[in-house]
Amino acid sequence: MGNKFDAIILGAGAAGLMCAIEAGKRGRRVAVLERADRAGKKILISGGGRCNFTNLHCLPENFHSANPHFAKSALARFEPSDFIALVEKHNIPYHEKSLGQLFCDRRARDILEMLETECRAEGVQMFLNSKIQGIRHADGFTVFTGSGYFHAPALVVATGGLSIPKIGATSLGYDIARQFGLKIREPRPALVPLILGTIDHAQYCDLAGVSAEVEVSTDGVKFREKMLITHRGLSGPAILQISSYWKEHSPIRIDLAPGRDFTMAIREARERNMSSARSALQGILPKRLATRWLDLHVPKTWANPALDKLEGAIHEWVIEPVGTEGYEKAEVTAGGVDTDELSSKTMQSRRVPGLFFIGEVVDVTGQLGGFNFQWAWASGAAAGRVL
Numbered sequence: 001m002g003n004k005f006d007a008i009i010l011g012a013g014a015a016g017l018m019c020a021i022e023a024g025k026r027g028r029r030v031a032v033l034e035r036a037d038r039a040g041k042k043i044l045i046s047g048g049g050r051c052n053f054t055n056l057h058c059l060p061e062n063f064h065s066a067n068p069h070f071a072k073s074a075l076a077r078f079e080p081s082d083f084i085a086l087v088e089k090h091n092i093p094y095h096e097k098s099l100g101q102l103f104c105d106r107r108a109r110d111i112l113e114m115l116e117t118e119c120r121a122e123g124v125q126m127f128l129n130s131k132i133q134g135i136r137h138a139d140g141f142t143v144f145t146g147s148g149y150f151h152a153p154a155l156v157v158a159t160g161g162l163s164i165p166k167i168g169a170t171s172l173g174y175d176i177a178r179q180f181g182l183k184i185r186e187p188r189p190a191l192v193p194l195i196l197g198t199i200d201h202a203q204y205c206d207l208a209g210v211s212a213e214v215e216v217s218t219d220g221v222k223f224r225e226k227m228l229i230t231h232r233g234l235s236g237p238a239i240l241q242i243s244s245y246w247k248e249h250s251p252i253r254i255d256l257a258p259g260r261d262f263t264m265a266i267r268e269a270r271e272r273n274m275s276s277a278r279s280a281l282q283g284i285l286p287k288r289l290a291t292r293w294l295d296l297h298v299p300k301t302w303a304n305p306a307l308d309k310l311e312g313a314i315h316e317w318v319i320e321p322v323g324t325e326g327y328e329k330a331e332v333t334a335g336g337v338d339t340d341e342l343s344s345k346t347m348q349s350r351r352v353p354g355l356f357f358i359g360e361v362v363d364v365t366g367q368l369g370g371f372n373f374q375w376a377w378a379s380g381a382a383a384g385r386v387l
C-alpha cells in the first residue's frame, strides 16, 4: 500500500484529532496513524469518565514549561470559547463543576464522538492498529508501518506522553524528536500521587481515605484544595497539583488549617488540655486526622508560647516525599520536546521544516482542571491551520 497525503498525523488523541479537523477544513488530505484499536482512549477515561474538556479561566499561568511564554500564542488563538462552540454545535450537555472546570453531563464519549464526527466530515482518513516501524525524511516524510507506507510533505507528532502505559502510551514522540536531533526536557510524571517516607507512612497512612482542605506549597508555588491520605502517601487535587512542581529530595509544606486560628479555642477554653485541643482541631480537620495529628504533636505545656508553637506546626507540616506513584498513575507527563525547538505560532520544528509536535509530547504541562485538554486543542489547532 502506498499512500500520498498532504499531512500525516501520528496519534489519534486529543491534539491529533483537533489538528486533523483543522487541516481537513482547509481541504488538506490528512492521514491519522494510531497504534491502538480505537482513537482517543485517554479522552474516554478522562475526568472520571466525564472529561473535563476545558477551563473557563484558562491563563498562561496555568501551564508550566521551561519557557513559560511559549504556550501564550497558541492559547490565545484557540480559546476555551472556541472549543465550547464546537461542543454546543454538537448539542453535548455540559456543566461547570467548580473553578471554571467544564465537564460533560453524560460521558466523555460525547467528546470523542464529536471529534470523530468532525474528522469524518472533513474527509480525514484514520488508520487504526498502525505499528510505526520507521520514518524517512527525504523529499517529505515517509512513515513505514506494518501495513504499508505513507508519504506527505508534513508530519505531525501527536503521540502524547508516557502516562498510563496500559492504555498505549509509548515513547515514539520523544524517539522521533531524538532522530531529528531536537532537544528534550527530561520527561517526568506529573499530576501524580506522592509516596511518603517510612516514618510519615507509619504515622499517617492507616488513615487512608481521610481528606481535608489544605494549602500545599513547594518552591514558591501554592495550591489550596483537597488532600487525600492514601495507603502509600498523599493524593487529592492539592497534592496532584503540587506534584507537578515538586523536585526530588525537596520538601513540601502543608498548611492543615489554612486561614484558621485553631489554638484560639484552646486559649479561650475553661481548661487548656488535650481534650480542649482535640475539640478545637476537630472543628477544622476530620476527626481521625485531628486526633492523630495532636497525638503526634503533644505540646510540652499549655502556656501561650507552647500554643504559639502548636499553631505554627499545624500551618507548616513539612514532609519530604520519597517519590511519586510514577507513570502508572500520573495524569500527565511533564517535560518533553524543548519549546526552543518549535515555533510557538505553528508548533513547527525550527530545524526541520514540515515536522510538527503538538499536545502533551511538548514541554508544556497544564495544571489540573481541564488545562491539559485546552493545550491539546490549542496546539493541535495551531498546527492544523498551517498544514
Ligand SMILES: Cc1cc2nc3c(=O)[nH]c(=O)nc-3n(C[C@H](O)[C@H](O)[C@H](O)COP(=O)(O)OP(=O)(O)OC[C@H]3O[C@@H](n4cnc5c(N)ncnc54)[C@H](O)[C@@H]3O)c2cc1C
Pocket (backbone or CB within 6 Å): 010, 011, 012, 013, 014, 015, 016, 033, 034, 035, 036, 039, 040, 041, 042, 043, 045, 046, 047, 048, 051, 052, 053, 054, 130, 132, 158, 159, 160, 161, 163, 164, 167, 168, 169, 170, 171, 172, 330, 331, 332, 358, 359, 360, 361, 369, 370, 371, 372, 373, 374, 376
Ligand atoms: C486518567 C486521566 C484523566 C485525565 N483527565 C483529564 C481531564 O479531565 N482534563 C484534562 O484537561 N486532561 C486530562 N487528562 C490529561 C489529558 O488526557 C492529556 O493531557 C491529553 O489527552 C493529551 O493529549 P495528546 O493528544 O497530546 O495525547 P493523548 O491523548 O495521550 O494521545 C496520544 C495518542 O497517540 C497514540 N500513540 C502513542 N504512541 C503511538 C505510537 N507509537 N504509534 C501510533 N500512535 C501512538 C496513543 O494511543 C494516543 O491515542 C487526563 C489524563 C489521564 C491519564
